[in-house]
Amino acid sequence: MFDRLPEPVPLDGDRLDRAIARLRADLLDAQYSVLEQGRAPVVVLIAGVAGAGKGVLVNTLNEWMDPRHIRTCAYGPRNEAERQRPHMWRYWQALPQRGRTSIIFEGWYSEAIHARVERRMKRRAFEHSLHEIRRFEHMLAMEGAVVLKFWLHLDAGEQRARFRSLERNKATRWRVTSNDWHEHRRHKRLCKVAAEAISGSDAPHARWHLVDARDADHCELTVGRTLLRALRAATSVRPAAPAPALPPAGVAGTPAPLEAVRADKPMTKAQYEPELEALQGRLNMLLRDEKFAHRSLAVVFEGMDAAGKGGSIRRITRALDARHYSVHPVSAPSEHERSYPWLWRFWRDVPHDGSVALFDRSWYGRVLVERVEGFAAEADWQRAYDEINAFEQEWAEHGVIVCKFWLEVSTDEQLRRFNERSRTRFKRFKITPDDWRNREKWAQYVPAVQDMLARTHTEMSPWQVVWSDDKYRARLAILGELCARLESALG
Amino acid sequence: MFDRLPEPVPLDGDRLDRAIARLRADLLDAQYSVLEQGRAPVVVLIAGVAGAGKGVLVNTLNEWMDPRHIRTCAYGPRNEAERQRPHMWRYWQALPQRGRTSIIFEGWYSEAIHARVERRMKRRAFEHSLHEIRRFEHMLAMEGAVVLKFWLHLDAGEQRARFRSLERNKATRWRVTSNDWHEHRRHKRLCKVAAEAISGSDAPHARWHLVDARDADHCELTVGRTLLRALRAATSVRPAAPAPALPPAGVAGTPAPLEAVRADKPMTKAQYEPELEALQGRLNMLLRDEKFAHRSLAVVFEGMDAAGKGGSIRRITRALDARHYSVHPVSAPSEHERSYPWLWRFWRDVPHDGSVALFDRSWYGRVLVERVEGFAAEADWQRAYDEINAFEQEWAEHGVIVCKFWLEVSTDEQLRRFNERSRTRFKRFKITPDDWRNREKWAQYVPAVQDMLARTHTEMSPWQVVWSDDKYRARLAILGELCARLESALG
Numbered sequence: 004m005f006d007r008l009p010e011p012v013p014l015d016g017d018r019l020d021r022a023i024a025r026l027r028a029d030l031l032d033a034q035y036s037v038l039e040q041g042r043a044p045v046v047v048l049i050a051g052v053a054g055a056g057k058g059v060l061v062n063t064l065n066e067w068m069d070p071r072h073i074r075t076c077a078y079g080p081r082n083e084a085e086r087q088r089p090h091m092w093r094y095w096q097a098l099p100q101r102g103r104t105s106i107i108f109e110g111w112y113s114e115a116i117h118a119r120v121e122r123r124m125k126r127r128a129f130e131h132s133l134h135e136i137r138r139f140e141h142m143l144a145m146e147g148a149v150v151l152k153f154w155l156h157l158d159a160g161e162q163r164a165r166f167r168s169l170e171r172n173k174a175t176r177w178r179v180t181s182n183d184w185h186e187h188r189r190h191k192r193l194c195k196v197a198a199e200a201i202s203g204s205d206a207p208h209a210r211w212h213l214v215d216a217r218d219a220d221h222c223e224l225t226v227g228r229t230l231l232r233a234l235r236a237a238t239s240v241r242p243a244a245p246a247p248a249l250p251p252a253g254v255a256g257t258p259a260p261l262e263a264v265r266a267d268k269p270m271t272k273a274q275y276e277p278e279l280e281a282l283q284g285r286l287n288m289l290l291r292d293e294k295f296a297h298r299s300l301a302v303v304f305e306g307m308d309a310a311g312k313g314g315s316i317r318r319i320t321r322a323l324d325a326r327h328y329s330v331h332p333v334s335a336p337s338e339h340e341r342s343y344p345w346l347w348r349f350w351r352d353v354p355h356d357g358s359v360a361l362f363d364r365s366w367y368g369r370v371l372v373e374r375v376e377g378f379a380a381e382a383d384w385q386r387a388y389d390e391i392n393a394f395e396q397e398w399a400e401h402g403v404i405v406c407k408f409w410l411e412v413s414t415d416e417q418l419r420r421f422n423e424r425s426r427t428r429f430k431r432f433k434i435t436p437d438d439w440r441n442r443e444k445w446a447q448y449v450p451a452v453q454d455m456l457a458r459t460h461t462e463m464s465p466w467q468v469v470w471s472d473d474k475y476r477a478r479l480a481i482l483g484e485l486c487a488r489l490e491s492a493l494g
Numbered sequence: 495m496f497d498r499l500p501e502p503v504p505l506d507g508d509r510l511d512r513a514i515a516r517l518r519a520d521l522l523d524a525q526y527s528v529l530e531q532g533r534a535p536v537v538v539l540i541a542g543v544a545g546a547g548k549g550v551l552v553n554t555l556n557e558w559m560d561p562r563h564i565r566t567c568a569y570g571p572r573n574e575a576e577r578q579r580p581h582m583w584r585y586w587q588a589l590p591q592r593g594r595t596s597i598i599f600e601g602w603y604s605e606a607i608h609a610r611v612e613r614r615m616k617r618r619a620f621e622h623s624l625h626e627i628r629r630f631e632h633m634l635a636m637e638g639a640v641v642l643k644f645w646l647h648l649d650a651g652e653q654r655a656r657f658r659s660l661e662r663n664k665a666t667r668w669r670v671t672s673n674d675w676h677e678h679r680r681h682k683r684l685c686k687v688a689a690e691a692i693s694g695s696d697a698p699h700a701r702w703h704l705v706d707a708r709d710a711d712h713c714e715l716t717v718g719r720t721l722l723r724a725l726r727a728a729t730s731v732r733p734a735a736p737a738p739a740l741p742p743a744g745v746a747g748t749p750a751p752l753e754a755v756r757a758d759k760p761m762t763k764a765q766y767e768p769e770l771e772a773l774q775g776r777l778n779m780l781l782r783d784e785k786f787a788h789r790s791l792a793v794v795f796e797g798m799d800a801a802g803k804g805g806s807i808r809r810i811t812r813a814l815d816a817r818h819y820s821v822h823p824v825s826a827p828s829e830h831e832r833s834y835p836w837l838w839r840f841w842r843d844v845p846h847d848g849s850v851a852l853f854d855r856s857w858y859g860r861v862l863v864e865r866v867e868g869f870a871a872e873a874d875w876q877r878a879y880d881e882i883n884a885f886e887q888e889w890a891e892h893g894v895i896v897c898k899f900w901l902e903v904s905t906d907e908q909l910r911r912f913n914e915r916s917r918t919r920f921k922r923f924k925i926t927p928d929d930w931r932n933r934e935k936w937a938q939y940v941p942a943v944q945d946m947l948a949r950t951h952t953e954m955s956p957w958q959v960v961w962s963d964d965k966y967r968a969r970l971a972i973l974g975e976l977c978a979r980l981e982s983a984l985g
Binding site for chain 1: 515518519521522526549550552553556557558560561562566568569570573574575599600665666667668669768771772775778779804808811812815816817818820821823825830918919920922923
């Protein structure tokens with residue numbers, strides 16, 4: 004793969020200066036056009052062999068363009084926060100807002116490639132990693148991102164010569180580290196693994212560009228011009244052909260079972276309270292289990308207004324230590340949140356190891372309210388099912404126990420609760436004109452809910468439908484289910 | 495202190511229910527008023543003895559008010575990210591936006607008090623901690639925050655009785671942990687230390703409220719009513735009497751020395767380049783020193799437009815590993831940033847241990863552009879000198895090496911650079927109408943700069959004035975100074 008790169012043709016000083024001056028001006032114009040349009044986030048990934056000048060290239064791009072709108076994200080070994088969260092979390096944090104640019108230095112590919120080169124990662128895991136990356140880049144492309152990937156190449160002889168020449172000069176000797184020589188000894192294997200990664204992840208919506216890095220000027224000009232073309236294309240017309248659909252991620256959906264807690268007579272408070280206290284105690288003990296320090300719990304509550312989501316959450320939090328949980332009420336995304344890929348805001352709230360995240364509504368808004376109200380185009384909410392399955396799978400693979408509850412309330416019971424809320428002064432804030440409006444759209448929610456349950460009920464993160472006209476029984480069913488899931492997960 | 499608390503008068507069921515219903519409705523109204531006004535952030539701190547019901551109280555407040563506008567922040571032992579940053583960093587992250595509420599559960603007091611109770615903290619350090627907290631709360635009050643602090647008290651006998659009664663019931667036994675009994679054995683010492691902390695930090699702008707926690711209903715009603723009064727006061731009139739000024743923090747300022755690099759003849763490129771490379775090498779080696787893993791470096795660049803801030807930063811970053819530094823270009827705060835105390839946005843960018851943060855303009859904008867342009871009221875920028883000194887002191891005390899450079903450029907040289915920028919197509923983005931406008935205000939910046947240098951030149955974070963008409967000499971002086979500061983800090 005790497006021996007067929009076009010030979011760099013060095014430019015003489017004067018022509019080079021003129022070419023750079025023109026490129027800089029053009030790049031700045033293009034950067035500002037993309038920024039002003041505010042539609043496409045730009046992701047530039049820089050990888051390659053040691054000594055190829057990746058760091059210098061990153062500096063140059065920052066110098067050529069306006070660095071105030073560029074974010075450079077460089078990655079080393081994972082820190083504690085990164086180790087305690089799903090694999091792709093740290094890369095989600097690096098995504099730029101629409102119109103802005105992130106330069107990813109030694110990002111998602113480098114991590115997988117180096118692990119594989121050092122044989123810290125088996126072939127299967129490496130391929131799974133590539134699969135995860137493909138999904139990630141596909142998602143970026145579908146969100147309108149410009150994704151550019153550069154691999155800077157030097158062959159083994161050129162790499163050695165470059166290190167030697169730097170070492171001979173006292174003033175530049177510090178630029179060569181023992182790690183560089185370590186990488187040099189693995190040059191052949193690196194090229195082999197990199198070639199696998201590159202050919203396994205080159206796609207029309209996320210192209211790889213291989214660059215001969217022997218001549219620094221040629222390398223920078225090539226990268227700069229490629230970037231320029233991509234920026235110009237992004238501002239001209241909206242890309243006509245969307246990325247092709249990926250095969251659905253995760254396990255095929257099977258219809259969700261309806262929790263069999265429908266009963267004729269409502270439960271009394273006297274029956275409910277001791278059971279509640281016992282379940283809270285059981286839940287508390289499970290979360291204190293030392294095995295839970297390496298797991299985490301995400302609990303999703305969805306349901307029509309007044310289905311009892313908030314009340315159920317409070318019955319859970321009373322069993323928890325305030326240091327170990329957070330509640331995330333989810334409403335419409337802010338303007339700031341809308342400037343990122345739609346799942347971005349939920350990646351912020353992933354529970355770290357040993358903690359619990361409770362979601363009062365969630366990412367399922369994409370296929371519920373956004374579908375029903377038309378806030379998302381059909382193509383966007385249609386692809387959301389797969390995106391959600393992939394998203395939950397990544398969480399689950401890290402060790403997050405994902406529990407999802409659909410709280411099923413009848414229209415009669417909802418009406419009764421709405422009226423009660425309107426009558427009680429301190430509950431009035433819970434009832435707004437929106438709630439009445441949503442009630443009128445009940446019929447439109449029914450197919451949306453059915454599709455959601457059918458298409459996102461996976462083995463790793465199954466739905467539980469809870470009949471919740473009887474609040475007490477619903478809460479006990481939820482607590483019981485949480486305990487059961489934890490018991491099975493913690494062995 | 496704790497034995498003079500008023501005896502709780504228990505309310506009977508019916509009167510209690512009515513009182514709670516009224517309080518909830520009033521609290522909600524008050525919460526919405528504060529929110530709509532969007533002026534005052536609300537900080538509610540909950541501390542007290544084990545078993546007093548702090549966790550239940552936090553849940554109750556979230557139930558009584560609209561939890562979507564409340565953030566509950568609970569603190570345990572510090573994680574890696576928290577250990578790698580200055581002490582107060584994690585509490586800055588917890589501050590609410592104006593109009594919103596943060597409930598701080600076991601926050602800044604609990605941490606100091608428990609460390610002192612367990613004798614992990616000496617008296618001197620404890621007093622220093624209290625001093626730091628006073629400064630922090632003073633800052634909050636000056637920023638318009640409502641600060642409420644509650645201490646929930648039980649005497650030793652009541653505490654024991656409560657634990658015993660919970661333990662007797664199988665369903666509630668899990669609520670008592672071995673840590674609770676551990677705290678019980680230290681009850682007397684805890685009360686002594688807490689009394690010191692409370693009397694040392696009670697202030698009109700950040701009052702302590704001691705609450706007898708024997709009766710849970712009384713406790714919740716008392717806290718709720720106190721909160722209600724505070725919220726109502728916040729929305730009525732703007733507090734007339736501001737908090738009194740604190741004694742200035744940090745070391746007294748002495749005038750900054752002018753770097754003696756003013757020379758008749760500009761340096762040539764041939765003289766400059768080998769020196770630059772050598773200094774970059776020296777800096778690189780210093781940052782690789784294993785001792786630097788426990789320190790960090792913050793470099794501030796201030797100066798008139800075109801003084802050479804960006805160019806100096808690039809000469810530094812070329813010596814660094816991209817994984818270990820970040821550049822923060824500082825411009826006017828966004829609306830979101832303005833909704834927090836003004837220093838908040840800079841606390842996000844504190845370098846963690848082992849890393850470097852470079853600021854292209856900084857928090858000094860408060861006493862430069864905000865003063866000159868009238869964006870900050872005089873009272874606000876006047877108090878900023880002390881706030882900045884305290885802020886930098888907290889960073890320095892953690893181990894951040896704070897280097898501040900004022901790049902002094904002459905009006906003639908600035909004009910020459912402006913004209914050059916206008917002529918070069920790829921530099922035109924660096925020159926805007928604002929730059930010309932600022933140039934006209936040069937005379938107004940002179941006293942602002944003089945005051946800044948005189949009042950924020952501290953022993954821990956001194957200013958270096960760099961004569962920068964000669965770019966080459968300026969860059970070398972800056973790199974040399976950074977190396978010298980690092981060499982002295984790393985011993």
